[in-house]
Amino acid sequence: MNGRHPEAVRLTLTTCADRRREAEFNIWYDRTHIPDVLAGGVATHGTRFANADPESANPAYLALYELSGLDLEQIQHRFADLVQRLHRDGRMLGDLQIVRRSMWRRLGGKFTTDRTGRARTAGVFIIESSCSASDRERDFNEWYERIHIPDLLGTGLFHSAHRFQAMAGQSGGKYLAMYETDGDPLAAVNEFSRSHRPHLKAAGRLSEIIDITWRGIYRGLSQT
Missing domain, CATH: 3.30.70.100 (Alpha-Beta Plaits)
Known part of the structure; x- marks a missing residue:
């Protein structure tokens, strides 16, 4: 954005x-x-x-x-x-x-890097999810905002991130995370999965209580 x-x-x-x-x-x-x-x-x-x-x-x-x-x-x-x-x-x-x-509606703070606002947005990686353990919702949100989003931004593949919560009564996942990239979004996601995700998993920095309900990789067409 x-x-x-x-x-x-x-x-x-x-x-x-x-x-x-x-x-x-x-x-x-x-x-x-x-x-x-x-x-x-x-x-x-x-x-x-x-x-x-x-x-x-x-x-x-x-x-x-x-x-x-x-x-x-x-x-x-x-x-x-x-x-x-x-x-x-x-x-x-x-x-x-x-x-x-x-x-x-926006959830949490503003997740930025030194490229936020300067780098163009060529595409987005979107993850819709819920917490699979209702008694650990607070832990899930703290992990997402304090560990997971900083880890993804730290790869350099994405320059900005956003987190949202679904409108009441809406079907699907409860949470939405969106990552902006100034490169090819599919290449960025593939590079993350290939080169970064295994290391994060080995370091115990992924969550076992995330239930991904939908994901999308989209490249930019136009902006108004």
Whole structure:
């Protein structure tokens, strides 16, 4: 997010229903839809990404909206009202297929390096998770913020990180961690798995109570 640490975010995973109209779909999303959403006042910034992991079954696209405010239920209603109006005004595209929407409020501090705000964001690595031991939730959060995120940033593969908690009543994992890289996101994740994760595991710096419910590797497309 290029040095920004928003109070909350909304993630929208999408695909284009007609692959023959993929180019038109992307032009509409970048030049019409995200500007419409930002003009509607429900988000401060919008960034689009494409799935960078050819071996995953993840949706082709991710739209990341940065939000101002922590009343996620109210923001969700404002999004719904805006989309209804855009439909009425003929500014939506029939080929848009929404696979999943989720909203998250920021958790913990701002996880930065000396490159935060200077390095561009070429891609993101996203981990959605829960704690598998309900009586160790505090330990889990302390490990994530004091050990795990600093360890990942310490590899030099990622320049910024964010942690969020799911909106109440939302399906899926309870927590979301997002890591920004200025390089190829798939290469960064593979390098971490190959060269760093084994050493962290041997040193006892990984957690046995993390339940990963979803992960995504996405490369940047556009930002507004």
